[in-house]
Structure formats: C-alpha cells, structure tokens
Amino acid sequence: MKIAPGSQIDHTVLKKGIYISRIDDDITTYDIRLRLPNREPVLTNAAMHTTEHLFKAHIKDTEFSDNIIYFGPMGSRTGYYLLTRSLSDSYTINLIKETFQFIADYWGVVPGASPKECANCVDHNLPQAKEEARAFLKIIENWEKSDLKYPVKDEETE
Numbered sequence: 001m002k003i004a005p006g007s008q009i010d011h012t013v014l015k016k017g018i019y020i021s022r023i024d025d026d027i028t029t030y031d032i033r034l035r036l037p038n039r040e041p042v043l044t045n046a047a048m049h050t051t052e053h054l055f056k057a058h059i060k061d062t063e064f065s066d067n068i069i070y071f072g073p074m075g076s077r078t079g080y081y082l083l084t085r086s087l088s089d090s091y092t093i094n095l096i097k098e099t100f101q102f103i104a105d106y107w108g109v110v111p112g113a114s115p116k117e118c119a120n121c122v123d124h125n126l127p128q129a130k131e132e133a134r135a136f137l138k139i140i141e142n143w144e145k146s147d148l149k150y151p152v153k154d155e156e157t158e
Helices: 045-059 089-105 126-140
Strands: 017-024 027-033 068-073 079-085
Touching: 017 089, 017 126, 027 089, 045 068, 045 079, 045 089, 045 126, 079 089, 089 126
Parallel strands: none
Antiparallel strands: 017 027, 027 079, 068 079
8 A cells, every 4th residue: 555645744843833744746734733743632623614614705816716626634633734726835834824814814704614504503613713814924934845754753763
C-alpha cells in the first residue's frame, strides 16, 4: 500500500502554522495547522464548522477564486487543508492571512448556515471561530514561503 505524504509527517515536532503537504502537478495542498497534534485540545466542531463557512465565503470573492479547489477540516481537528491550482505560495500565504483576518473581524450571520444550505446548521460558534482566527494570526503574522516546509526532529539532540 502506498503511504500518503501526510502519514510521513513527524507529528511529535509539528508546530502551528502553514505547510505544503503535497504538490501534484499544478495542485498544491496546504496544511493549515492551528493545534499541536496530541499535545493540546483539538478544535471544537462548532468553531471549525463556522471557520469553514467564513473561509469559503471570503475566498469566493477573491481575484483567483477559480483557483481554489477545496478548503475543509482535517479529521484530526487540528487544522484545515487548502487545495489550490496554479497559485504562488506567496499569494496563498497572503490569502490565508487575509482570510483569517476576515474571520477575526467578522460579525453577522454565518454565511450558508441556514437549514436549507447547511446539513448541520445548529453546530456553529462565531465567537469561538473568531478567537481561533485571532490566535492563528499571531502565529502566521510573519509567515513566508521559506516557512512552508514541515519541521523535522533534530537527530543530533535525540
């Protein structure tokens, strides 16, 4: 069986931030990590769900929205995946920063959260989503292309 690239990450040294999970031709999968795996509580479903709705609402109005393939939660509830087509890493980092700022500043009805539009419309929490966005913005404030590589354990210190 072929091992998925994400399975090769050392989750014991993984930090919060933005990473390139994989590249397939012109599609880049970004790992947007808001929690330290196995070292702190996971994100709540309600905060993740609201963040997902707000992230998608914001990026659909961006210049290259057609280049966004997918944004959604990780099953581990430690972050999200963002898949893009033919976008530069620098553009994508800035898009992520702008979108989390949008979430942090947002007040109002959560887009797409009506019973007609959402399969779990009662499981949203805007204040939690805003709190998570503010905390993550502090982590990625100075994030740049050179920071996109997953951290590895320093073998000399083991």
